[in-house]
Amino acid sequence: MGRLDSKVALITGGESGIGLATARLFVAEGARVHLAGLREDLLAAAADELGTAAASWSVTDVTEEDEVIAALAQVTDRFGGLDVLFSNAGVSGPIVPITEFPTDEFRRVLDVHILGAFLMLKHGLPVLRDGGSVIITSSIVGLTSNSGISGYATAKHGQVGLMRTVAKEAAARGIRVNTIHPGPTDTDFQRDIEIRATGAAADQAARLFDAMIPMGRHASPAEIARSVLYLASDDSSFVTGTTLSVDGGMII
Numbered sequence: 001m002g003r004l005d006s007k008v009a010l011i012t013g014g015e016s017g018i019g020l021a022t023a024r025l026f027v028a029e030g031a032r033v034h035l036a037g038l039r040e041d042l043l044a045a046a047a048d049e050l051g052t053a054a055a056s057w058s059v060t061d062v063t064e065e066d067e068v069i070a071a072l073a074q075v076t077d078r079f080g081g082l083d084v085l086f087s088n089a090g091v092s093g094p095i096v097p098i099t100e101f102p103t104d105e106f107r108r109v110l111d112v113h114i115l116g117a118f119l120m121l122k123h124g125l126p127v128l129r130d131g132g133s134v135i136i137t138s139s140i141v142g143l144t145s146n147s148g149i150s151g152y153a154t155a156k157h158g159q160v161g162l163m164r165t166v167a168k169e170a171a172a173r174g175i176r177v178n179t180i181h182p183g184p185t186d187t188d189f190q191r192d193i194e195i196r197a198t199g200a201a202a203d204q205a206a207r208l209f210d211a212m213i214p215m216g217r218h219a220s221p222a223e224i225a226r227s228v229l230y231l232a233s234d235d236s237s238f239v240t241g242t243t244l245s246v247d248g249g250m251i252i
């Protein structure tokens with residue numbers, strides 16, 4: 001028995017990093033998954049790896065309402081419904097003081113994280129089965145912040161407000177809505193942030209970040225995926241409206 005037997009999940013940003021690690025775990029636990037993302041080659045390769053019986057995919061920009069609606073229609077046509085919505089797509093944006101932060105890039109970072117999650121929830125809730133689960137990937141900087149990341153941290157905080165609101169709206173249907181807050185996790189996305197934030201080469205930048213984490217290391221994408229699985233499955237059947245930090249003790 002898998003913990004997601006007969007469940008259907010849609011994962012945004014499912015072609016890489018945390019999204020792909022979660023797709024692998026969900027399929028291993030019995031789910032069928034739809035990967036919605038930007039990079040066609042990676043989406044096709046991921047679906048191929050997961051197997052055509054278990055996975056489908058679409059090139060979907062989460063900031064484009066018609067593309068979000070089309071991806072949701074594709075999932076329900078192919079798999080007959082939807083039980084888990086993992087809103088995970090993200091971009092990091094510039095790391096500069098607010099006085100130098102390009103306004104169009106600020107807008108873009110907010111669009112991907114906040115408008116993207118909003119559109120997924122707005123159009124996903126009507127097709128999500130009662131008793132379903134929504135998980136939004138925020139970040140530790142959705143609960144605290146650092147200099148230079150006004151766009152990313154504002155977006156990640158904004159997702160918490162969206163989550164809390166929709167958790168109340170969806171509770172009567174038994175649908176749970178939570179945010180997950182990873183600390184530094186070993187993906188290309190995070191390596192790029194660390195190089196830009198420190199000005200050091202990748203290995204040294206990673207060690208500088210390790211030194212800020214009480215457990216002394218980055219998370220693996222698979223470790224984050226296991227916490228997403230907890231929120232997606234009946235193991236968390238009475239958990240809604242929460243912010244789950246998975247950060248090796250960074251926020252204590």
Ligand SMILES: NC(=O)c1ccc[n+]([C@@H]2O[C@H](COP(=O)([O-])OP(=O)(O)OC[C@H]3O[C@@H](n4cnc5c(N)ncnc54)[C@H](O)[C@@H]3O)[C@@H](O)[C@H]2O)c1
Nearest residue numbers: 013016017018061062088089090139182184185187189190
């Ligand atoms: N890696 C970390 O340390 C870390 C820590 C905290 C939070 N996060 C968050 O985790 C999530 C996944 O990040 P990751 O580390 O796996 O990096 P990643 O770059 O592998 O994943 C991000 C994914 O989002 C997709 N994406 C970006 N813009 C999109 C759009 N407009 N529409 C659809 N898809 C889009 C990308 O194609 C990519 O597949 C992000 O929301 C990120 O902010 C990551």
